[in-house]
Amino acid sequence: MRDKLSNMIAIEDLTFSYPGKKPVINGLNLHVDGGAIYGFIGANGAGKSTTIRNMLGLLEPRQGKVYIMGKEISTAKLEIMQKTGHLIDAPAFYGHLTCLENLQLLHCYYKFDRSRVEAVLKMTGLWEQRRLLFSKCSTGMKQRLSIARSIIHQPKLLILDEPLNGLDPEWVVAIRNLLKEINQQGTTIFFSSHLLSEMEKLATHVGILKDGHLTLELPMQTLLAQHQQLQVTIFLDRTEQLHTLFNNGHIQVKQTFNDNSATFRLDNKTQLHLLLQTLITNNYRILDLNTDQPGLEEIFLHYNS
Numbered sequence: 001m002r003d004k005l006s007n008m009i010a011i012e013d014l015t016f017s018y019p020g021k022k023p024v025i026n027g028l029n030l031h032v033d034g035g036a037i038y039g040f041i042g043a044n045g046a047g048k049s050t051t052i053r054n055m056l057g058l059l060e061p062r063q064g065k066v067y068i069m070g071k072e073i074s075t076a077k078l079e080i081m082q083k084t085g086h087l088i089d090a091p092a093f094y095g096h097l098t099c100l101e102n103l104q105l106l107h108c109y110y111k112f113d114r115s116r117v118e119a120v121l122k123m124t125g126l127w128e129q130r131r132l133l134f135s136k137c138s139t140g141m142k143q144r145l146s147i148a149r150s151i152i153h154q155p156k157l158l159i160l161d162e163p164l165n166g167l168d169p170e171w172v173v174a175i176r177n178l179l180k181e182i183n184q185q186g187t188t189i190f191f192s193s194h195l196l197s198e199m200e201k202l203a204t205h206v207g208i209l210k211d212g213h214l215t216l217e218l219p220m221q222t223l224l225a226q227h228q229q230l231q232v233t234i235f236l237d238r239t240e241q242l243h244t245l246f247n248n249g250h251i252q253v254k255q256t257f258n259d260n261s262a263t264f265r266l267d268n269k270t271q272l273h274l275l276l277q278t279l280i281t282n283n284y285r286i287l288d289l290n291t292d293q294p295g296l297e298e299i300f301l302h303y304n305s
C-alpha cells in the first residue's frame with residue numbers, strides 16, 4: 001500500500017547532497033509495509049548508508065520527507081527512536097566499559113525490563129564474554145553487540161546498515177535466524193547488505209538503489225518468479241543436430257562444447273521434462289546434468305548493469 005501514514009517506512013521524493021557535492025539521493029521514493037523484512041541493495045557508493053542516515057534523522061534532506069510509523073522523522077524523532085532499533089557503521093559504545101555495562105547504560109534511555117540485557121547478550125552469543133572491555137572485542141563481537149543494542153528495547157522497527165558485516169559464517173546464519181524470529185514476533189526489519197545470497201534467504205521485499213533512486217521495489221517472491229529462466233548443462237554422448245532439434249519454442253540451445261556437453265536456456269522449470277524427453281526420444285544418451293537458476297545476485301547484476 002502506497003500510503004505514507006499506513007506504511008511502516010515511507011520515503012517521499014527524497015533528495016540529499018553532501019555539502020558542495022551533487023545529489024547522492026535524487027527523488028527517492030521507498031515504502032516498507034508493516035511486518036516486512038525489506039532488503040536494500042545497491043553498489044558501493046550508491047547511497048544506502050546515506051539513505052539510512054536520512055531515515056534516522058541523522059542527516060537533513062535537501063528535499064522530500066521521511067515518515068516512520070506515520071510520523072515525519074524531523075518532527076517526531078524522539079518518539080520514533082523509542083520504538084526503533086538501529087545499527088549504523090559507527091557503533092556508539094564506550095571502549096573502557098564492558099559489553100554488559102555498555103548495554104546496561106541504555107536503560108536510562110529506553111527503560112526496558114532489566115532482564116533484557118542478559119537475554120540479548122545470550123541471543124548474540126556474548127554472555128560468556130560480557131565482562132570483556134568493548135575495546136578488547138573482536139570485529140565480529142562488536143557487530144554482535146551492536147545487534148544486541150538494536151533489539152534490547154524490543155522495537156517495532158529495526159533499521160540495520162550491513163548487519164552481517166564482520167560475522168563469521170556460523171554467526172551469519174545465527175543472526176539471520178534471530179532476525180527472522182524477531183520479525184515473526186512482530187518487528188518490521190529494513191536492512192542493507194552486500195551478502196545477496198543471505199538477503200535472498202531473509203528478505204520478504206527488495207529495493208534496488210541506483211543513481212539516487214529505486215530502480216526496483218518488489219516482494220522477493222515476485223522478483224524471483226519474474227526471473228524463472230533456468231540454465232541447464234547436460235553431458236551427452238554427442239551434440240550433433242541439437243540446434244536443429246530445438247530450433248524454436250521455449251527451449252533454446254545456448255552453446256555446445258567439445259566435451260559433448262551443451263547448455264540450454266529454459267523459460268521455467270516445467271520445460272525440463274520436455275527437454276529430457278526430447279533428448280531420449282532422439283536417442284541421445286544423458287550422462288550428467290546440472291541446473292542453475294538465477295538468484296538475487298544475478299538479478300541484481302542484471303538490474304544494475
Ligand SMILES: Nc1ncnc2c1ncn2[C@@H]1O[C@H](COP(=O)(O)OP(=O)(O)OP(=O)(O)O)[C@@H](O)[C@H]1O
Binds near residue numbers: 019021044051
Ligand atoms: N560524509 C560524507 N561527505 C561527503 N561525501 C560522502 C560522505 N559520506 C558518503 N559520501 C559519498 O556519498 C556517496 C554514497 O555513499 P554511501 O556511503 O551512502 O553509499 P553506500 O551505498 O552505503 O556504499 P557502500 O556499499 O560502499 O557502503 C559516495 O559517493 C560517498 O563517497
